[in-house]
Amino acid sequence: MxxxxxxxxxxxxxxxxxxxxxxxxxxxxxxxxxxxxxxxxxxxxxxxxxxxxxxxxxxxxxxxxxxxxxxxxxxxxxxxxxxxxxxxxxxxxxxxxxxxxxxxxxxxxxxxxxxxxxxxxxxxxxxxxxxxxxxxxxxxxxxxxxxxxxxxxxxxxxxxxPCFLGADPARSPLLGGAALRPLGVAEDLARELVRSLHPDLAARALLLGRAPDDIVAGNSPQVVSGLDRSALWRPGGPHVDPRGATPVTGMQGGEQEALAITPEPKGVPGAELDAAQRELLHALLGTYLDRVPPGISPLPRYDDPAALDAVHLAWAGSTEPGEPHYYRLQGPRLLIEWDNTQRGANHAHAVWRDPEADFGRDVLAAHRAAHHS
Incomplete structure (x- = not known):
C-alpha cells in the first residue's frame, strides 16, 4: 500500500x-x-x-x-x-x-x-x-x-x-429556492456531531459560549503554542487591516486563554465517541482532507481507529443554525479550524494545517541536510 x-x-x-x-x-x-x-x-x-x-x-x-x-x-x-x-x-x-x-x-x-x-x-x-x-x-x-x-x-x-478556503456569502440563494453553500457540509456535519454529544461530553467540547470572529491561528506562518497571528494584509499595501495583529479578534483575557491553541488538544477525543459519532468525525475530516487528489490526501490515515481516537473536537459559540460559531479538530499533524461569525454568520473560513510540517518544512530540511551537508 x-x-x-x-x-x-x-x-x-x-x-x-x-x-x-x-x-x-x-x-x-x-x-x-x-x-x-x-x-x-x-x-x-x-x-x-x-x-x-x-x-x-x-x-x-x-x-x-x-x-x-x-x-x-x-x-x-x-x-x-x-x-x-x-x-x-x-x-x-x-x-x-x-x-x-x-x-x-x-x-x-x-x-x-x-x-x-x-x-x-x-x-x-x-x-x-x-x-x-x-x-x-x-x-x-x-x-x-x-x-x-x-x-x-x-x-x-x-x-x-496550509490549505485555506472561505465563502462569503457562506449561503446565497439560487433559483427555485435552492442555496449555494460551497462549504456547507463542513458546517452541517460538525454541528450534527457536537449536538449529538452526551451533555457531559458536550460541556467538555465547548471552549467558550461565544465564538471568535476569525480562526484562532489566523495566517501565522507556523502554528505555535498560545496565541500568535500575523498581519492579515501585506505590509505596505493600500489597505491597512484595522485589527492589526490581534491574536483572537474580539476576545479578551480569559476568553483568549480558553481559545488558545495548545500542544495538548482541547475538547473531546475521538476515542470517547460512539460508532455513529466516529463516522461523522471521519466524514467531517474528509471535507478538508479530500480537497487534494486521492493518493496524497492523508484521509486514509484515519481509517486506523487509533488515529481517529486522537482527533479532538472543540466548539465555541452557538450550536443553532444561523448563529455565530467556531470549531477545531486537532490531533497529531492535524489542525483544522472553522469559523462562521462575520456578516451575520454568513461568512465562513475553513483551514487545514499540519502544525509540524506546513509548507513541507520537515522534508525540505531533511533534503537539504542530505544534499548540502
Whole structure:
C-alpha cells in the first residue's frame, strides 16, 4: 500500500510539473519576473516570502489573472486542477466566482485602493524554483478566501498545507429556492456531531459560549503554542487591516486563554465517541482532507481507529443554525479550524494545517541536510 501511495504521489508531482512548465513557457520575460520565486530553502529571506500567506484580498505575491491572457488563465486553472481533487477544484472555482456575488451583496461599493474591491481577477500564482527533476520546487495560488501551497521534493508531493478556503456569502440563494453553500457540509456535519454529544461530553467540547470572529491561528506562518497571528494584509499595501495583529479578534483575557491553541488538544477525543459519532468525525475530516487528489490526501490515515481516537473536537459559540460559531479538530499533524461569525454568520473560513510540517518544512530540511551537508 505504501508503494502504491508513493507512486500516486509521484504521478501527481509529474502532472504538476508538466502543468507548471506549460504555464511558465507561456509567459513573457516581464511576466516571469513576477511569476517565479527562488527555489524553496535557498535563503531565509526566500523562505520568509514562500511561507508568508494570506486569505484576505491583499497582494498574495505572484502574477494575477489580470496580468495574463485568457489562454494563460486556462493554464493557471490546469495547474490548480493537478493539486486538487475534482470536488476541491469545483469548490475553489466556486469561491473565485463568489467575488461577484459578494460585490453585489456590498452594493458594488467596497474600495481597497485598487480598481475593483471584490475582484475575481485578483488571484495570484507564483512558482518557486524549476518544476520537475529532483530539486525542490513548489507553487502557491491565492487571493480572497483561497490559499493553496504545494511543495515537491525528490519528485514527490510532500506538502499541501496550509490549505485555506472561505465563502462569503457562506449561503446565497439560487433559483427555485435552492442555496449555494460551497462549504456547507463542513458546517452541517460538525454541528450534527457536537449536538449529538452526551451533555457531559458536550460541556467538555465547548471552549467558550461565544465564538471568535476569525480562526484562532489566523495566517501565522507556523502554528505555535498560545496565541500568535500575523498581519492579515501585506505590509505596505493600500489597505491597512484595522485589527492589526490581534491574536483572537474580539476576545479578551480569559476568553483568549480558553481559545488558545495548545500542544495538548482541547475538547473531546475521538476515542470517547460512539460508532455513529466516529463516522461523522471521519466524514467531517474528509471535507478538508479530500480537497487534494486521492493518493496524497492523508484521509486514509484515519481509517486506523487509533488515529481517529486522537482527533479532538472543540466548539465555541452557538450550536443553532444561523448563529455565530467556531470549531477545531486537532490531533497529531492535524489542525483544522472553522469559523462562521462575520456578516451575520454568513461568512465562513475553513483551514487545514499540519502544525509540524506546513509548507513541507520537515522534508525540505531533511533534503537539504542530505544534499548540502
Amino acid at each position: 505504501a508503494q502504491a501511495v508513493t507512486d500516486v504521489g509521484r504521478d501527481v508531482a509529474d502532472r504538476m510539473a508538466e502543468a507548471a512548465s506549460a504555464w511558465l513557457e507561456s509567459l513573457d520575460p516581464e511576466q516571469r519576473k513576477v511569476a517565479v520565486g527562488p527555489p524553496p530553502g535557498t535563503s531565509e529571506e526566500a523562505e520568509g516570502e514562500r511561507t508568508r500567506w494570506f486569505y484576505t484580498p491583499t497582494d498574495h505575491g505572484g502574477l494575477t489573472f489580470h496580468q495574463q491572457r485568457p489562454a494563460q488563465h486556462r493554464l493557471v486553472m490546469r495547474l490548480l486542477a493537478t493539486g486538487l481533487s475534482e470536488a476541491g477544484y469545483n469548490t475553489v472555482a466556486t469561491v473565485l466566482g463568489l467575488e461577484n456575488v459578494l460585490d453585489r451583496t456590498e452594493g458594488f461599493t467596497v474600495d481597497f485602493g485598487w480598481e475593483r474591491g471584490r475582484d475575481p481577477g485578483r488571484y495570484f500564482l507564483r512558482v518557486f524554483g524549476e518544476p520537475g527533476g529532483s530539486a525542490p520546487w513548489g507553487w502557491r495560488f491565492g487571493g480572497h478566501h483561497v490559499s493553496l501551497h504545494n511543495l515537491v521534493v525528490d519528485g514527490r508531493v510532500v506538502a499541501t498545507t
